[in-house]
Every structure is written in C-alpha cells, then in structure tokens.
Amino acid sequence: MDHQPIDLDSLTPGAWKILDVASALFYEYGIYSVGVDTIATEAGVTKPILYKNFGNKDGLIAAYLQNRHRRWWPRLEEAIAASPAPRALAVFDVYMEDAKTMTRGCAYLNAAAELATDHPAYPLIRHHKHVVCERLRQLIEEDLPQIEDPQRLADHLFLLAEGAFAHHRIYGGSLLAEARQIAQKLLSP
Amino acid sequence: MDHQPIDLDSLTPGAWKILDVASALFYEYGIYSVGVDTIATEAGVTKPILYKNFGNKDGLIAAYLQNRHRRWWPRLEEAIAASPAPRALAVFDVYMEDAKTMTRGCAYLNAAAELATDHPAYPLIRHHKHVVCERLRQLIEEDLPQIEDPQRLADHLFLLAEGAFAHHRIYGGSLLAEARQIAQKLLSP
DNA sequence: GAAGAGATATACAGACCTGTAAACCTGTGG
DNA sequence: CCACAGGTTTACAGGTCTGTATATCTCTTC
Incomplete structure (x- = not known):
C-alpha cells in the first residue's frame, strides 16, 4: 500500500x-x-x-535510519550547546556517550555495509554522515576563526571519530577516548 | 565433515x-x-x-577473510619496502590503490558489520586490523625515533585510514587522498 | 571383464523469508 | 435487528536458504 x-x-x-x-x-x-x-x-x-x-521491509529500514537520526541530532545539538569551546569536541563526547550502550558500533556504518548502495535508504546514511561533518566545519569556523582550512580540520576530526566508532564494534576498546584526546590537541592552538 | x-x-x-x-x-x-x-x-x-x-558456510566465510589477508599483507610489505621514509604512508598508498577497485569499501569492516561478534571468523577481522595498526607503530618507531608516543601516532594514522576507508563505501570520494595528506603532515617534523 | 572404492550429481528435507488474499470480527448507521 | 464498512487475523503462496541422504558414475584393482 x-x-x-x-x-x-x-x-x-x-x-x-x-x-x-x-x-x-x-x-x-x-x-x-x-x-x-x-x-x-x-x-x-x-x-x-x-x-x-x-x-514493505525497505520502508521499515528507511524509517529506522530516519528515526535514529531524528533522535540523535538533538542530542548532538544539546551537547554542543552545553560544551565549552572548542565545541567540535562535543561530537566526540556524544560518540563516547553512545558507545556506552551501542556495543555493535555505528548503526549507519553497519547499515552501509549491509545495504546495497542503490538501496532506497542509502541516501539517509549519506545524509547523516554528511551533516555531522558539515556541523564540525561550522563549529570550527565559529570557535577558531584563525584556522586556515576549517574544512580540512573538520574532515580530520570526522575521520578520527568515524574510524574510532567503526572500530568500537571490532575492539570495543578505548579508541574513542583516544580519538577525543587527539582531537583536543588538534583543536588547541 | x-x-x-x-x-x-x-x-x-x-x-x-x-x-x-x-x-x-x-x-x-x-x-x-x-x-x-x-x-x-x-x-x-x-x-x-x-x-x-x-x-559449512561459516568455514567458507573464514577462508574468505583469511585468504584476503594472506594476499593483501605481502602487497603492504612490498609497498613499505618500496616507500621512502616515513614509510607509514605506504599504508595509505595501499589503501588508495585498493580503493580504485574496491568500490564497496573495506571487506573487513563490511564483514564486521554483518557477522555477529561471536562468529568463528570474527577473530580474523580483529587480527587483520590489529596487525595493520601494529605495523604502523613499528614503522614510526624505526623511521621517526624522535617521536615521543609512537603508539599514539600509530593509532592516529590508523583511525584516519580506517575512517577514510569506511567512508569510501558511503561517498566514494577523495577522503582517502585527503587522509594521506593529513598523515603526511603529521609525519613531517 | 568383474568387483569394489571413491568422487560426483540428483533430489530432497526442513526451515525461514517476504508479501498477500481471503476469512473474520467489531462497531456503526439505519 | 440487520446491513455494511474498516480494521484485524488466519492461512497460505511462492521463493530461497543451509545442509544432507541417496543414487549414479568413474576409475582402479584383481
């Protein structure tokens, strides 16, 4: 129907x-x-x-990813609002908070691995990751205007966070905490 | 049988x-x-x-991951042997070379997302990623003995490479090339 | 050439998958 | 009290999955 x-x-x-x-x-x-x-x-x-x-099941899959983003994004914005500068670290804070309960790693990376790239829900995955990276760049531009290439730094932080979250499923270790420390150093002038 | x-x-x-x-x-x-x-x-x-x-199928899955590692590892070692210092960049070179044909991203991250964490083949995934990170640390220790915390830098590079490879499936873009540039900067004193 | 051993193919069991057609039940308006 | 409409459940269609028991075929050995 x-x-x-x-x-x-x-x-x-x-x-x-x-x-x-x-x-x-x-x-x-x-x-x-x-x-x-x-x-x-x-x-x-x-x-x-x-x-x-x-x-059909694909509709349910799409709703799953859509709803997850809708619930997660306000949590990120809250963490950003409550965070001291550089607020980009709030992304790592939320990821670390997530990791406490999400022992299977990032739901979007998992879905990306399972779904065909032409699956109707695939754009939701792209969108979710895109806006996170975009938000990182905004935060860097606002909090550290002296940074020359904010997009590059945003990508750098994004890759750290994503790499750590992806491997949280494999190792479950403290890579996210380490990624946050590295990010902190990158953001301190 | x-x-x-x-x-x-x-x-x-x-x-x-x-x-x-x-x-x-x-x-x-x-x-x-x-x-x-x-x-x-x-x-x-x-x-x-x-x-x-x-x-059974699980045996075939295990053989798949095992064989992939056995074919990939010598390629990494060759690239390392042919690379000028800092040789850690060879990891990015191989990942970029892989990315040309592997439009579905990293086979191990994909498998990790699909398999249950107690699947008999899961240790093969952990092992593959572990030795890559380990090798990075060795290369840093040998090529840049002045680095204070080689493990941390190895983790840093590892997260960059893994994050970029994971997202190569989602975006297919040039994140790996960018990750390599970032890594190059991190490795230059 | 006959007999037996080992490799290969056929056929099937039994479970599970997505998706739907048809029966059924309930509540409302006349 | 009866007819009708909407939502719900039962039952099933048609396909695919992993894994195997049984038959067939080939090739060696006597």
Missing part, C-alpha cells in the same frame, strides 16, 4: 511500537538477519499490520 | 575456484546476501563439493 517514504510525524502509537522493536533488532542482529515475522511478533502485532504501516 | 578451520595451503584447485568465486560475491553483495547455491553454480561445481571442501 504505502510505498512512499514514511512520514514519521504521522505514525500511530502502534506503528511506533513496531519501529522501536525493529530498531532494536536491526541494530543488535543486523538488518537482513531479522525477519519481519520476528519484528511483528515482538511488537505484539501481526504481519499485515506491519505492512500496512510501512509498505 | 570438515568443521576444523580451513588450511589454505591444502586446498585443491577446485576449492580455490570456489573460494575465489565466493570472495568476489561476498565482497560485492555482502556475505549473507549470497547463497551457497549461487557460489557453487558460479564456480561450476555442485553444492556437496563445496560442503566437502569447506564444511
């Missing part, structure tokens, strides 16, 4: 329950390792209800 | 054909998106032959 992109604002409570359950399972076990049957059962609904709300 | 880890040195030519086909398909479409039926057909063998050689 609903093959349009899902509008998160017009989801019913029942649909949110499905999305929440799907999100947890997708993240924990991987998108293609979780069947819609499992999701529906865990959410306490039947399969046609799921399909009525999300069209 | 063969539930032991696969010994790459005792594979028959037919088994190598299977492994090569599986490797290409695993990398291109993702491990769990490719069925053993497809692999067997593409390799020109029947399924029982595949199972006779690799025990």
Whole structure:
C-alpha cells in the first residue's frame, strides 16, 4: 500500500511500537538477519499490520535510519550547546556517550555495509554522515576563526571519530577516548 | 565433515575456484546476501563439493577473510619496502590503490558489520586490523625515533585510514587522498 | 571383464523469508 | 435487528536458504 517514504510525524502509537522493536533488532542482529515475522511478533502485532504501516521491509529500514537520526541530532545539538569551546569536541563526547550502550558500533556504518548502495535508504546514511561533518566545519569556523582550512580540520576530526566508532564494534576498546584526546590537541592552538 | 578451520595451503584447485568465486560475491553483495547455491553454480561445481571442501558456510566465510589477508599483507610489505621514509604512508598508498577497485569499501569492516561478534571468523577481522595498526607503530618507531608516543601516532594514522576507508563505501570520494595528506603532515617534523 | 572404492550429481528435507488474499470480527448507521 | 464498512487475523503462496541422504558414475584393482 504505502510505498512512499514514511512520514514519521504521522505514525500511530502502534506503528511506533513496531519501529522501536525493529530498531532494536536491526541494530543488535543486523538488518537482513531479522525477519519481519520476528519484528511483528515482538511488537505484539501481526504481519499485515506491519505492512500496512510501512509498505514493505525497505520502508521499515528507511524509517529506522530516519528515526535514529531524528533522535540523535538533538542530542548532538544539546551537547554542543552545553560544551565549552572548542565545541567540535562535543561530537566526540556524544560518540563516547553512545558507545556506552551501542556495543555493535555505528548503526549507519553497519547499515552501509549491509545495504546495497542503490538501496532506497542509502541516501539517509549519506545524509547523516554528511551533516555531522558539515556541523564540525561550522563549529570550527565559529570557535577558531584563525584556522586556515576549517574544512580540512573538520574532515580530520570526522575521520578520527568515524574510524574510532567503526572500530568500537571490532575492539570495543578505548579508541574513542583516544580519538577525543587527539582531537583536543588538534583543536588547541 | 570438515568443521576444523580451513588450511589454505591444502586446498585443491577446485576449492580455490570456489573460494575465489565466493570472495568476489561476498565482497560485492555482502556475505549473507549470497547463497551457497549461487557460489557453487558460479564456480561450476555442485553444492556437496563445496560442503566437502569447506564444511559449512561459516568455514567458507573464514577462508574468505583469511585468504584476503594472506594476499593483501605481502602487497603492504612490498609497498613499505618500496616507500621512502616515513614509510607509514605506504599504508595509505595501499589503501588508495585498493580503493580504485574496491568500490564497496573495506571487506573487513563490511564483514564486521554483518557477522555477529561471536562468529568463528570474527577473530580474523580483529587480527587483520590489529596487525595493520601494529605495523604502523613499528614503522614510526624505526623511521621517526624522535617521536615521543609512537603508539599514539600509530593509532592516529590508523583511525584516519580506517575512517577514510569506511567512508569510501558511503561517498566514494577523495577522503582517502585527503587522509594521506593529513598523515603526511603529521609525519613531517 | 568383474568387483569394489571413491568422487560426483540428483533430489530432497526442513526451515525461514517476504508479501498477500481471503476469512473474520467489531462497531456503526439505519 | 440487520446491513455494511474498516480494521484485524488466519492461512497460505511462492521463493530461497543451509545442509544432507541417496543414487549414479568413474576409475582402479584383481
């Protein structure tokens, strides 16, 4: 029925329950390792209800990534608002906070690895990572106007954070904390 | 039958054909998106032959990651041997060379995202990434003995390279080249 | 040439996948 | 009380997955 992109604002409570359950399972076990049957059962609904709300599994995957971004972005902005200069470090703070509970690494990098690059939800992944890098550049421009090439420094910090988050799944170690320390040094004049 | 880890040195030519086909398909479409039926057909063998050689799909996955490392590592060492100091940049050179053909990003990060962390092949992923980082530290220690904390610089370069390679799948852009430039600056005193 | 051993192919089991058609149940208007 | 409409559930279609039991075929040995 609903093959349009899902509008998160017009989801019913029942649909949110499905999305929440799907999100947890997708993240924990991987998108293609979780069947819609499992999701529906865990959410306490039947399969046609799921399909009525999300069209098909791809719609649910898209809603998963979209909703994750919508919940995460305000947390980043809050951390930025509460952070002393250089506020770019707030990105690392949020990633470290995330890492405490997200033992499977970055949901977007995981999804990127699983989904085909022409999957309808792939642009959501690109967008999520793009705006993070963009925000880093803005923060650098505002907090450290003396920096010559803010885009390059933003990319530098972005790669540190992403590399550390990607490997958090593999090692689960303290690479994120180390990345933050390195970033701190890069941002101090 | 063969539930032991696969010994790459005792594979028959037919088994190598299977492994090569599986490797290409695993990398291109993702491990769990490719069925053993497809692999067997593409390799020109029947399924029982595949199972006779690799025990089960997990054995084939393990052989895939193992073999990839065995073929890649000598390429890294060659690049290191041919590189002027600081030779740590050779890692970026190989990654950039890889990126020309590997449009799906890093095979190990992709596998890490797909496989459960307790999958029998997961240690192969950890090992591959670990030795790369380790090698970076050695190269820094040898080429730049004045560096105070070579482990930290190695981690720094490693995160740059891994972040860039991870995002090569998402953007396909020039992040690896930029990461190399950043690394070059970090290595110049 | 016959008999047996080992490799190969056929065919299938049993589970799980996405997605849907049709039966059913509930609540509303006449 | 009855007809009708909307949402819900049951049941299933059709396909794909991993893994294997059984039959066939080939090749060696006597």
